[in-house]
Amino acid sequence: MKPIESTDSDLLQLIVGGDREAFAELYRRRQSNVYRFALQMSGAREVAEDVTQEVFMVLMRKAGNYDEQRGSVNAFLLGIARNHLLRRLKRERLLLPIDEAMNTTRGEEQLEELSRRETIKSVQKAVLSLPEHYREVVVLCELQEMSYVEAAAVLECAVGTVRSRLHRARTMLIQRLQPAAAESLVNERLKSARCFA
Amino acid sequence: MNCQRFEGLVNDVAREQIMDAALQHEALRHTDKCAPCATRLNDERALTHQLRVFASTAKSISASERVEARLLAAFAAQSFVRAQPIRLASETRYWLAAIAAVLLIVGGLFVTRFWHARPSHSASIVKVGETPATVRQERSEAVGLRSPSEEKIQNRLATTGSTRSIRHRTERESLPADAARSPNLLNTEITTDFFPVTYDGAANLDAGGQIVRVELPRTTMASFGLPVNMERADEKIKADVLLGVDGLAHAIRLVGNRTSLNSPK
Numbered sequence: 384m385k386p387i388e389s390t391d392s393d394l395l396q397l398i399v400g401g402d403r404e405a406f407a408e409l410y411r412r413r414q415s416n417v418y419r420f421a422l423q424m425s426g427a428r429e430v431a432e433d434v435t436q437e438v439f440m441v442l443m444r445k446a447g448n449y450d451e452q453r454g455s456v457n458a459f460l461l462g463i464a465r466n467h468l469l470r471r472l473k474r475e476r477l478l479l480p481i482d483e484a485m486n487t488t489r490g491e492e493q494l495e496e497l498s499r500r501e502t503i504k505s506v507q508k509a510v511l512s513l514p515e516h517y518r519e520v521v522v523l524c525e526l527q528e529m530s531y532v533e534a535a536a537v538l539e540c541a542v543g544t545v546r547s548r549l550h551r552a553r554t555m556l557i558q559r560l561q562p563a564a565a566e567s568l569v570n571e572r573l574k575s576a577r578c579f580a
Numbered sequence: 581m582n583c584q585r586f587e588g589l590v591n592d593v594a595r596e597q598i599m600d601a602a603l604q605h606e607a608l609r610h611t612d613k614c615a616p617c618a619t620r621l622n623d624e625r626a627l628t629h630q631l632r633v634f635a636s637t638a639k640s641i642s643a644s645e646r647v648e649a650r651l652l653a654a655f656a657a658q659s660f661v662r663a664q665p666i667r668l669a670s671e672t673r674y675w676l677a678a679i680a681a682v683l684l685i686v687g688g689l690f691v692t693r694f695w696h697a698r699p700s701h702s703a704s705i706v707k708v709g710e711t712p713a714t715v716r717q718e719r720s721e722a723v724g725l726r727s728p729s730e731e732k733i734q735n736r737l738a739t740t741g742s743t744r745s746i747r748h749r750t751e752r753e754s755l756p757a758d759a760a761r762s763p764n765l766l767n768t769e770i771t772t773d774f775f776p777v778t779y780d781g782a783a784n785l786d787a788g789g790q791i792v793r794v795e796l797p798r799t800t801m802a803s804f805g806l807p808v809n810m811e812r813a814d815e816k817i818k819a820d821v822l823l824g825v826d827g828l829a830h831a832i833r834l835v836g837n838r839t840s841l842n843s844p845k
Contacts, residue, residue, distance in 0.1 A: 403652065403655055403656060406651075406652070406655050407648075407652060410648060410651060410652075411648075414642060414643050414647070414648070415641070415642040415643075417643075418641065418642055418643040419638050419639075419641055419642075422638070422641065423638065431643070432643050432644060432647050435643045435647055436643075436647050436650060436651060439651050440651070440654060443651075443654065443655055443658050444658070499633065502630055502633060502634075503633060503634050503637055506630045506631060506633070506634040507634060510634075521631070525595075525628075525631040525632075525635065526631065526634065526635040526638065527635075528635070546591075549591060550591050553591060553624065553627055556627055556631075557623045557624070557626075557627050560627065560630065561623075
């Protein structure tokens with residue numbers, strides 16, 4: 384019987400002992416992070432599901448490998464996800480088109496929403512176009528809102544490396560998003576001009 | 581603050597990271613004086629905003645339920661597999677115990693045979709190669725003449741019984757002499773000759789038969805013409821019953837230690 388407010392580490396201990404409920408609880412708690420990381424890294428829902436499944440399959444077999452000193456359970460899971468994802472991306476040279484799964488808004492779309500969606504699409508495109516080691520830092524620090532220390536635990540590198548990669552990645556994103564931003568600004572001006580015409 | 585120093589801080593300022601307030605103030609003052617750095621900060625802030633919008637759209641995303649179902653099924657299967665080695669281990673232990681038991685039995689038999697084959701007893705033991713006739717001859721010399729049915733029973737025993745049983749019997753017959761030599765053999769089992777218990781005697785014994793050890797009231801000895809010690813009449817005495825293939829008793833012999841048979845009174 385697990386405690387009412389079990390930590391991730393407690394749940395892992397129970398999983399090592401074969402507790403199915405603990406496994407289900409940890410899955411429900413952490414699958415979203417793993418899935419989002421995989422989706423934002425790959426841009427493909429199918430890949431994200433496969434990776435999520437793989438991560439928790441590994442957890443079943445190697446839950447005992449977790450070392451609390453090296454980082455949180457979330458970082459442990461994302462580290463496994465990263466390894467699987469990089470292997471898969473390398474094998475398949477995968478850079479899939481943007482998945483519609485991220486566009487959750489339905490119904491009558493207003494201009495603002497359209498603009499927002501365009502922004503989202505362009506950001507996603509830009510993120511996906513980054514080299515993997517820059518992309519993962521952006522996904523972890525910007526999209527998953529992890530601290531430099533947590534990201535460093537996932538990537539198994541120094542905090543300074545995370546900082547410098549993020550700096551470089553952001554600069555690249557700005558460069559890649561500027562033409563789109565400029566284009567959208569021109570479009571906005573044209574619309575205004577038409578309205579006043 | 582110069583532009584190079586500002587470049588090192590611009591990310592943290594744009595991302596609103598926790599930082600030294602004085603340092604942040606200094607960076608912002610620098611943008612007031614330096615237009616390129618101000619543009620750089622604006623670009624960074626715009627990017628932060630875009631990334632946050634993008635992140636917010638993905639916050640509710642999660643893997644489909646079928647992934648969870650597959651994983652839970654796999655976990656259950658793995659728990660079963662994890663339990664398997666324990667079952668296998670117990671099965672292995674069972675077979676090891678069985679093998680050990682068989683080895684003990686075989687070892688025990690070997691030791692028993694070896695003990696019987698020791699030189700002190702070899703004189704009274706019939707060797708494997710000896711013919712039943714030789715055995716019969718030796719026995720008749722030892723126990724004297726018998727009735728035809730007794731003779732047939734004894735012949736049957738000699739021809740159908742194993743070498744081991746012949747050895748035992750011969751040993752038993754020679755026990756009194758051995759016992760005289762060694763007081764330790766006084767409690768060794770000795771037997772009488774077989775007494776036929778049916779009229780046809782050993783008529784059916786050619787087809788085979790077996791000896792069964794039973795316990796009888798001591799008074800049974802009287803029915804075979806043997807004296808009975810009435811003080812021990814309520815005690816029991818062991819007997820070997822010779823059964824034919826028809827399941828009927830054809831002959832019987834009484835078994836006991838030297839004391840009980842030699843001094844039944």
